Amino acid sequence: MTLKDNAHQLVREHLKMDRDGKTHKVPALLEELRRAVTPGHAGSAGGGMTGPPIPINPNALDLLAEIEGEARRDHYEITSTGWQSTLEELLQAFAEMDLSAEWDAYLTHVSRDWIDKITALLWPSKPRRKLVGKTCPACGWATYGEERKVCLSLGCWDDEGNMRAIGTWDIECASCEASWAGEQVAYLLRALDTPGIKVVSEVAQVS
Numbered sequence: 001m002t003l004k005d006n007a008h009q010l011v012r013e014h015l016k017m018d019r020d021g022k023t024h025k026v027p028a029l030l031e032e033l034r035r036a037v038t039p040g041h042a043g044s045a046g047g048g049m050t051g052p053p054i055p056i057n058p059n060a061l062d063l064l065a066e067i068e069g070e071a072r073r074d075h076y077e078i079t080s081t082g083w084q085s086t087l088e089e090l091l092q093a094f095a096e097m098d099l100s101a102e103w104d105a106y107l108t109h110v111s112r113d114w115i116d117k118i119t120a121l122l123w124p125s126k127p128r129r130k131l132v133g134k135t136c137p138a139c140g141w142a143t144y145g146e147e148r149k150v151c152l153s154l155g156c157w158d159d160e161g162n163m164r165a166i167g168t169w170d171i172e173c174a175s176c177e178a179s180w181a182g183e184q185v186a187y188l189l190r191a192l193d194t195p196g197i198k199v200v201s202e203v204a205q206v207s
């Protein structure tokens with residue numbers, strides 16, 4: 001991903017492909033973040049001045065301030081002038097600037113970081129599903145360490161907490177770091193006497 005790609009996702013409505021291969025239009029990430037700062041805002045329209053104050057999401061506010069502070073500092077370091085407009089316009093300006101290779105690499109990295117942080121804040125990923133009592137075929141253990149943690153876990157959620165198609169699941173062993181993906185997963189689940197269909201119904205109950 002280039003700086004331009006990252007700025008686009010942060011500032012503009014963009015297309016996003018989910019793991020099932022379907023593409024849909026989603027709002028700019030910064031717009032989503034601003035909305036998350038005052039989640040009650042949209043619903044209070046026309047409600048007058050009465051009613052409880054709108055709650056503020058402090059984590060969203062902090063992240064927005066962090067992004068804005070970093071972007072304005074970087075702009076000052078690059079141009080020795082303060083940026084006089086919005087954060088959104090600044091990010092687009094970065095993408096169109098004639099930057100040195102170092103600044104381009106740095107801002108690409110930093111903006112990728114912002115995308116990851118906003119995504120993690122707005123759509124926290126669900127934990128992997130532990131396959132309790134199942135023995136890892138690679139190392140032969142079901143648990144490991146003094147706390148007897150479960151070796152095998154199943155990855156079945158996408159970034160937004162929806163279940164992925166079964167063909168895209170993965171299984172990992174936290175002890176020996178063996179991993180399985182694609183069609184191996186269905187095979188392994190059968191071998192572990194945990195058919196995928198059963199996992200799907202159990203996972204659906206947990207979610």
Ligand SMILES: [Zn+2]
Pocket residue numbers: 136137138139140141151173174175176177178
């Ligand atoms: Zn193992």
